[in-house]
Amino acid sequence: MNLHGIVAPIIGSVNPNVPCSMQVSMGSVTNPDGSRTPTYNTVTGTAQVQALTFKDLKQIDGLNQNGAARGIYFYGDIQGVLRTRAKGGDIITLTDGPNVGNWLVIQVLETWPQWCKCACVLQN
Numbered sequence: 001m002n003l004h005g006i007v008a009p010i011i012g013s014v015n016p017n018v019p020c021s022m023q024v025s026m027g028s029v030t031n032p033d034g035s036r037t038p039t040y041n042t043v044t045g046t047a048q049v050q051a052l053t054f055k056d057l058k059q060i061d062g063l064n065q066n067g068a069a070r071g072i073y074f075y076g077d078i079q080g081v082l083r084t085r086a087k088g089g090d091i092i093t094l095t096d097g098p099n100v101g102n103w104l105v106i107q108v109l110e111t112w113p114q115w116c117k118c119a120c121v122l123q124n
Contacts, residue, residue, distance in 0.1 A: 005114065008048065008073075017046040018099070022078060023091040040091070047092065048073040049099050052119060060107050060119050068122040069106075070099060075115050078105055092120055 008017070023040035030036055052060075052071045060069075078090045092103040103120035110117040 011048060015048065015050065016097075017048050018097040019095055020045060020047040020074070021093045021095070022074070022076070023093065024078070025090050043076070045074055045076065047094065049094065049097065056109055056119055059109060070103065070120055070122075071109065071117055072103065072120050073115060073117045077111065078108065078116055078118055091123070092118075 022043045022045065024043060026039045026041050028036040028038045050071045050073070052069055056071055072092055074092075078092070090105045092105065094100050094103065099122075102123045104123050105118045106121050107119045108116055109119055
């Protein structure tokens with residue numbers, strides 16, 4: 001059962017979904033000089049941006065991150081750093097609302113077949 005699909009329209013009436021693009025990490029390529037360049041596949045959609053809960057903050061406490069952090073819900077499978085697959089963190093670009101900017105996924109807090117919730121930190 002997709003509970004997010006049931007409650008999202010109700011929550012959206014109070015806190016509207018915002019358009020976003022997701023740069024999904026595809027790993028990196030090695031340049032002729034030996035440096036590495038990350039590669040991304042861009043997907044567009046909508047996101048629900050919320051404050052992190054106390055439980056979320058406790059879950060990411062040891063990551064040594066600071067700055068603006070948000071919990072972002074969206075349909076699909078977004079991931080943080082996967083060292084075993086040589087993938088970096090996915091990047092969420094919000095283009096509307098009070099949270100405009102590029103947000104790096106630092107940890108996946110919840111993942112379900114149809115949706116996920118990620119802790120994200122605003123990038124400069």
